[in-house]
Amino acid sequence: MSEETSKPLRRQLAAVALAGGLMTGAAAAEPLGPLTIARQGSFFVGGRSVASDTLSTLPAYAPSGTIAVDQVYVRYQVPVEAKRPPVVLIHGCCLTGKTWETTPDGRMGWDEFFVRAGFPTYVIDQAGRGRSAVDPSAINAVKTGKAAPETLPPVVSAGQEPAWAIFRFGPKYPEVFPGMQFPLEAQGEFWKQMVADWAATLPTPNPTVPALSELAKTLDGAILISHSQSGIYPFQTAALDRAGIRGLVAIEPAACPDPAKDDMAPYRDLPILMLWGDYVELAPRWAPRLKLCRAFVEAANKAGGKAELVLLADVGLKGNSHMLMQDRNSLDVAAWLTAWLDAHVPPRKP
Known part of the structure; x- marks a missing residue:
């Protein structure tokens, strides 16, 4: 994108940020006034009950019983007079919904930004992560000698x-x-966000996928915003059921639908954005994934889709890491994303 072409986009970004009660750049570190919400709370979506006789190896707790597993924890805040569609923020590998909250160095997280910008905001913990339960049965079965190591x-x-x-x-x-x-001066706080990842122990598709479908329907229309490991989940959710999905944003997805294998029909007429930070071509892990996502965008659009892939450096936002929602310019990125959403997923008419 040329400098001349990018000027209107940057003006739009600044206008959106100011409309949401925020400044861009260094001044964006602090809000301009109190945060006012209509309601907040939490709940679970998905899940199933399983019976097991290896729930515990401690004498004080019975080994047999029924537990709930595969449920997804959801925390939400709804702004007063919400003027934009709900967004669902989905974290990546080895992390929890904390990804979207206050940054490691104490600045406003995207969860608060989107509420201030008028989006009902829903932050999840993937199935088997954070406040979404894991099943200890397999571990206890080995410890008690009922299963092989x-x-x-x-x-x-x-x-x-x-x-x-x-x-x-x-x-x-x-x-x-x-x-x-x-x-990086706050990297110690960031490392504390890392948790054990049980994704490889879960059924296929990951239970987070049908839970996202349930949540989108419950919200009567939502934008699914994923990151990294979870990048593929919104696409899998759309392939499962388009109901309730108003748009998809995949931030540096670890995988995209493969045009050589996957049906593009679920993505027809669906606003889709792939958003990438900087240094991607220098990273052996990420460069091939970017290439596959570009191939997906081309195939999806040939099939009648509305997909777009954007490198932040091409719109004037440079130096972003994989954790771009926590970078020093994270609110500038969020403001740019808000402008994109306004252009591609406008609010429903009353």
Whole structure:
């Protein structure tokens, strides 16, 4: 995008930010006034009950009983006189809904930004993560000798050193990309957000997918905004059932639908945005994924879709890491995204 072409877009970004009661740039670190909401709360979607006789190995707790698993925790805030569609924020690997909350260095998170901008905002913990329960039965079955050790579930924790390159703070630990926007002075707080990831132990499709479908229908229309590992989930949700889905935003998705294998029909006439940060072509893990997502956008649009792939550097937002919702310019990115949503997923007429 040329400098001349990008000027109207930047003016639109600034106008959207001001309309939402926020400033762009460095001044965006603090809100201009109190946060006023109509209501807030939490609930679960999805889930099923399972009976097990290996729920506990502690004498004080019975080993047999019924538990709920595969449910998805949802926290929400609804602004007064909400003027934009609901958004659902879906975190990635080894993280929880904390991804979207206050940044590691204490600035406003996207959950608050979108509420201030007039979006009812729903933040989830994926199935098997955070406040969404895991099933301990397989572990306890091995501990009590009822199952072989090789049946233990494959649980993953991401080490800080390898995660450094995955999150594109730099090419390898502890090197830093020049101009990179993530607040590394607060990296200690960021690493505390990392949790064990049970995704590989869950059914296929991941239970988060049908739960997102249920949530979108409950909200009578929502924009699904995913990140990284969860990037594919909104596409899988649309393939399962388009009902309730008003738009998809995949932020640096770990996978996109494969035009060589997947049906493009579910994405016809659906506003879709793939949003990418900086240094992607320098990252062996991410460059092939960007290439596949570009192929998806081309195939989806040939099938009647409304898909778009945007590199933030091409619209004047440079230096973004994989954790672009926590970077120093995160509210500028959120304001740009709000402008895109207004242009492609306008509010319903009363």
